[in-house]
Amino acid sequence: MSGDFDHIPIVDIRGLASADPAERRAVAGAMGEAAREIGFLYVRGHGVDEALFEALLDAARRFFDQPLAAKMESYIGGSSNHSGYVPEGEEVFPGGTIDRKEAYDLNLDLPEARGEAPMLGPNRWPDLPGFREAASAYYAAVSDLARRLFRGFALALDLPEDHFEPYRRRPPSQLRMIHYPFDPAAQDREGIGAHTDYEFFTILRGTAPGLEVLNGRGEWIDAPPVPGGYVINIGDMLEAWTNGAFTATTHRVRKVAEERYSFPFFATCDYETVVEPDPRLVAPGEAPRYPRLVSGEHLFAQTARTFAYLKARRARGELVLPEDEPRFGRTVRA
Numbered sequence: 001m002s003g004d005f006d007h008i009p010i011v012d013i014r015g016l017a018s019a020d021p022a023e024r025r026a027v028a029g030a031m032g033e034a035a036r037e038i039g040f041l042y043v044r045g046h047g048v049d050e051a052l053f054e055a056l057l058d059a060a061r062r063f064f065d066q067p068l069a070a071k072m073e074s075y076i077g078g079s080s081n082h083s084g085y086v087p088e089g090e091e092v093f094p095g096g097t098i099d100r101k102e103a104y105d106l107n108l109d110l111p112e113a114r115g116e117a118p119m120l121g122p123n124r125w126p127d128l129p130g131f132r133e134a135a136s137a138y139y140a141a142v143s144d145l146a147r148r149l150f151r152g153f154a155l156a157l158d159l160p161e162d163h164f165e166p167y168r169r170r171p172p173s174q175l176r177m178i179h180y181p182f183d184p185a186a187q188d189r190e191g192i193g194a195h196t197d198y199e200f201f202t203i204l205r206g207t208a209p210g211l212e213v214l215n216g217r218g219e220w221i222d223a224p225p226v227p228g229g230y231v232i233n234i235g236d237m238l239e240a241w242t243n244g245a246f247t248a249t250t251h252r253v254r255k256v257a258e259e260r261y262s263f264p265f266f267a268t269c270d271y272e273t274v275v276e277p278d279p280r281l282v283a284p285g286e287a288p289r290y291p292r293l294v295s296g297e298h299l300f301a302q303t304a305r306t307f308a309y310l311k312a313r314r315a316r317g318e319l320v321l322p323e324d325e326p327r328f329g330r331t332v333r334a
Contacts, residue, residue: 003216003247005038008223008231014045016148025155032156032246039234039249040213042226046145050228052138053205053263056177059134060261063104063126064179074126076105077309080114081121081172082300083107090308099193100255104177106135108170117271118300119172139175139265142203146173146267149201149232157242157281167269172296173199180210180253180260196248197235198302199268204231208260214250223251236298237268240290243277271296
């Protein structure tokens with residue numbers, strides 16, 4: 001893995017649906033090359049209906065256009081599964097500054113799972129006509145895309161195509177609806193500070209430039225929207241599962257030059273999934289590079305370190321988190 005990239009490759013994934021195994025493997029090979037060398041790729045031929053995205057975008061605009069008091073009626077701190085409105089300043093990465101954004105977070109809607117685990121349960125829905133319907137339809141479509149991408153990444157690793165299927169019965173994958181307001185008088189703040197994503201991989205659609213990816217030379221590479229395409233990036237869990245063969249590359253959103261909406265879908269496996277390097281991906285005689293993790297516990301621990309309402313619960317002694325968490329992402333060369 002060199003990391004000396006200066007652009008993000010585009011992969012047409014139509015072939016993942018082919019009846020010809022050779023076609024599926026060819027697409028998976030291109031996906032795997034990008035995952036190993038960069039940790040990012042664009043995909044086209046994904047099959048997600050554009051009308052679903054337009055309906056989601058309309059719902060997001062209508063929600064974020066409301067007064068703050070109306071939006072706070074759906075505040076995430078009142079949810080049972082970490083869903084709801086995220087006001088500016090609620091989410092801060094450790095050691096970072098306040099991001100210039102607001103968001104609405106949604107998970108797999110599981111009313112029957114209330115109380116099972118921190119990221120499982122019923123979503124908190126705003127009282128806004130059409131919002132739930134638009135978000136639910138888009139969530140279902142992108143979940144199906146995630147399933148196909150999991151199969152492609154499995155092939156890219158020379159694993160059985162259905163390798164991840166047993167671990168994806170009720171995955172707490174999260175859809176974030178993010179609004180980056182444009183205020184030319186505001187101080188120079190990043191949209192989102194530098195970070196890696198916690199889950200297996202992210203499926204992102206945005207409306208304007210702003211996303212930047214850190215290469216191995218320490219340079220920020222622009223990753224603007226590609227018409228009709230999605231950005232895919234590797235997350236912490238897939239980096240660990242592959243023993244570092246795939247990399248969770250650091251990225252950020254720079255100060256926005258125009259109003260921007262972004263819709264990342266964080267694809268993951270079931271909450272209780274044990275994540276550790278697959279023995280087939282560890283060289284003979286070498287020790288695994290990553291410790292054993294539980295997918296949902298890692299996700300929640302990282303989330304609890306960034307959200308104000310969860311930090312407050314930690315301060316009151318209601319949450320206890322592991323002292324040490326493994327570090328992920330590309331190491332920048334001096």
